Amino acid sequence: MLFTIAWRNVWRQKVRSLVIIGAMVVGLWGLIFAIGFMSGFMDSYLSNALKYEYSHIQVHHPDFKQDQEIKYNIKQGIKKVAEIVTDTNVKAATHRTIVNAMIGSAKASSGVKVLGVDSLLEKEVTSFDQLITDGTYFKSVKRNPLLIGEKLAEKLKVKLRSKIVLTFQNLEGEIVSEAFRVAGIFNAKSPILNETVVMVNFRDINKNLGDKNLVSEIAVYLNDVDKIEESQEAISSILPDYRVEKWDKLAPELSLIVQQSKTNVFILVTIFMTALIFGIINTMLMAVLERIKELGMLMAIGMNRIKVFTMIIIETIFLGLVACPVGLFLGHLTISYFNGNGFDLSDYSQGLEKFGYETVIYPIISGNHYFMLSMGIFITTIVASIYPALKAIKLKPAEALRKI
Amino acid sequence: MKVIEAKNITKVYNADKVPVNALRGVSFSVDKGEFTAIVGPSGCGKSTLLNIVGGLDSPSEGEITIDGKDLSNLKENKLIDFRLNKIGFVFQSYNLIPVLTAKENISLIMELQGLSKKARDDRAMELLKAVGLEGKEHKKPSELSGGQQQRVAVARALASEPSFILADEPTANLDSVSTNNLLDIMAEMNREKGTTFIFSTHDQRVINKARRVIKLDDGLIVSDDNMVLNP
Incomplete structure (x- = not known):
């Protein structure tokens, strides 16, 4: 019944839950697009460099x-x-x-x-x-x-x-x-x-x-x-x-750019997840604080602290479980659209071409990225729920029951 | 057979700053099958006493024994288990879980006890029938009247088959009809099943139904009229 209570609690304050779910969806959507765009940008640059210049392996004296x-x-x-x-x-x-x-x-x-x-x-x-x-x-x-x-x-x-x-x-x-x-x-x-x-x-x-x-x-x-x-x-x-070298040795600057791109993605994901943590903490803390009496009652009648803790965690995970598929789906749709039609940056063509970049970017994102983002959301929601859950189990039933 | 035995209970709040003596050496015992009201003016220590008897709070001094078990020796987790299995609670403002139906509110406590779904469902329906709420099992608290909610709360308190039920001003938010209905149900359960009830109350209608009235004032028992044991 913990799952039932947690799920129904998510929809108890619909607007508040929808706001945080919406924030997660939009954030995830934007994150997927940003990662897809950066990957597409780097991929086209890298594949151009390999295809027209370096190839994959070179042999020299x-x-x-x-x-x-x-x-x-x-x-x-x-x-x-x-x-x-x-x-x-x-x-x-x-x-x-x-x-x-x-x-x-x-x-x-x-x-x-x-x-x-x-x-x-x-x-x-x-x-x-x-x-x-x-x-x-x-x-x-x-x-x-x-x-x-x-x-x-x-x-x-x-x-x-x-x-x-x-x-x-x-x-x-x-x-x-x-x-x-x-x-x-x-x-x-x-x-x-x-x-x-x-x-x-x-x-x-x-x-x-x-x-x-x-x-x-x-x-x-x-x-x-x-x-x-x-x-x-x-x-x-x-x-x-003879010296047989891979592309990353032949063109360390390319390798550096690829690495930098990965670092950028990591920084972006970290910023998003951190912001998300605070958003979720805020939402769940409000959910806990307005239910002090109810939580006190649950502990009074015999729900132990582990179960109360788990209930809050599950409730938070549910928020993520609702938001994550929607965000992933919207992100995937957007990536699919631009992957087929391209994202036109021809307004900046002079600058881009000077550095060897394409002017039309085809965003791509790997299944691995989707998996990592899903796991990131899952872990973030758990981390974010810990503080409100701890707050809940620190309540003393007798005092909590006196709250109006 | 003694269900509750309280010996020289004192409770001091805010002991380090401005001490407030909520209870000042209260001793009493409750036998199985009693229908007892703890009465007294606001601030006399009724709720504090009920909290201590219910294992929700601990005394500053003294000893409280439930079913022969000294509560002061129990750690937090054991105390929660003890409350789950030995004590039923009915609160003034019902305190049902708003997202659960009447049946689910009653079943929850049995699920915490580890009963099977079938056993939970059967007993929840039996209790709903006993409190006159047959057919209301799928209603959420917001769809029930105050009296009906309090009857669900009584059913929930009975669900775990506790040694006794503590009811903190159970009729304070109810109208006369609901109060009489609730008191009739509890009196019938006390009579027919021997369920022990201990109330804290101001309500004269509850006091009139009680077979024993313990009067508290300023943290002390000032009278104890046991109409069964001391007619």
């Missing part, structure tokens, strides 16, 4: 990171890529030649990083072909095609089919120059890629380096990121003398 010179290359790299793709968790893998060069047009020059890629493999790994905003992905120019970012093209004042000269050192340390033509202009999500990277066919650059099979980097894109450790191990066994 152990000294390459310190000094990005072509002498620090991967022996038989092209052959190793073929071995790597035999792993079922590997969606695609490609090899790249990386050369630091000077790029010069008729009007200006600049320092750039030249990526020599296998155009077919590269688009499987980085989907770079989808970033072309003008021209084609290596097709419109027959000899020495080059892809350049919008910002760099602007800086060099070049357009499609413009001639560009790359100057770099070969393996012998000699300065070599080669002319290329702009086949495509891309707009990558990363400002660094847009301003400091050009892409050419690996054969076109390697022929000038003194080793047509030179590979500076192997990039691997996985099917299931959760199995990244296993894949890393498998690749390490294929290339035991």
Whole structure:
């Protein structure tokens, strides 16, 4: 009967209960949306960075990171890529030649990083072909095609089919120059890629380096990121003398942003739960204080303090049990809507694009988040009910019965 | 057979600051089957005495024994159990749980005692019938008159089959008809089932029905007219 009394007590002061339930519903709803929005924001940023820039795993010569010179290359790299793709968790893998060069047009020059890629493999790994905003992905120019970012093209004042000269050192340390033509202009999500990277066919650059099979980097894109450790191990066994790194090591800033996002969610949830605790304490304390006589009577006729304590706890949990599903449902509906239609932030597009963010966010929230929030509400209601419940059991029946 | 034995009970409130002597050495005993009224003016110590007899308060000095058990030796939890099983309470303002029906109010005490649902339901219906509230089992207190609520309270007090029932001014909020009905029910239970009733009251109608009247004044028993034992 404790459950019956507790449940009916919840609805004894309908307005008061509905106010706190409403606060919980709206808070939970907002929290789900905020978490979904942040997750969607981070997810799109992270997936863009992985898809178009880093991929999941990269392999380099152990000294390459310190000094990005072509002498620090991967022996038989092209052959190793073929071995790597035999792993079922590997969606695609490609090899790249990386050369630091000077790029010069008729009007200006600049320092750039030249990526020599296998155009077919590269688009499987980085989907770079989808970033072309003008021209084609290596097709419109027959000899020495080059892809350049919008910002760099602007800086060099070049357009499609413009001639560009790359100057770099070969393996012998000699300065070599080669002319290329702009086949495509891309707009990558990363400002660094847009301003400091050009892409050419690996054969076109390697022929000038003194080793047509030179590979500076192997990039691997996985099917299931959760199995990244296993894949890393498998690749390490294929290339035991080289540095095999996951994305979070390759781009610690990305890892930091992801971690920061998780911390933000934690702070948000903590603020909400703390506010909720005080709201519930207020409601339940009022519920206890206006029932002093009744609680005194219950203890007088033989309800022990554990049962009185439990009754108050159950009553509070019921508040949460009513609010939680409604809040979760509304939150889920909102997330589902915006996940399908997107949340348009194009008014802030300039600022967002500058930092590599999407202008349309698709909020997402995992089942784990729903579970954690439900547990959070459950624990919060229990914590919040302790003080009113203690207040109730400290009553002395004789005194409580005298209250008007 | 003595149900209650009080020896030299004193109760001092606010002992550290301005002491108030609510009871000043009260001794009396109650036998099984008595129908006793404790009377006296406001502030004479009636409610204090009832609280001490009911195990809701402890005496500053003296000894109170219920069914041979000294209450002063019982810890809080044991005392609650003791009240549950040995004492029935009827309060001035009924003190029913407003969210429960009449039957549920009566059943609650039996649930606390651990009786099965069937046993609870059967006894609750039997008691409702005994207090003349058959057919009102699903009514909540707010749907019952004051007299009916107090009859539910009596049924609740009887539900645990206690050694005695303590009723603190049970008719104070009732009109004459309800008062007479209630007194008739309690008198009948006392007569037929031997239930022991102890009232605190100002009400002359209750005093007239009582077979023993203990008069308190200023924390002392000033008279004890036992019409059965001392006719």
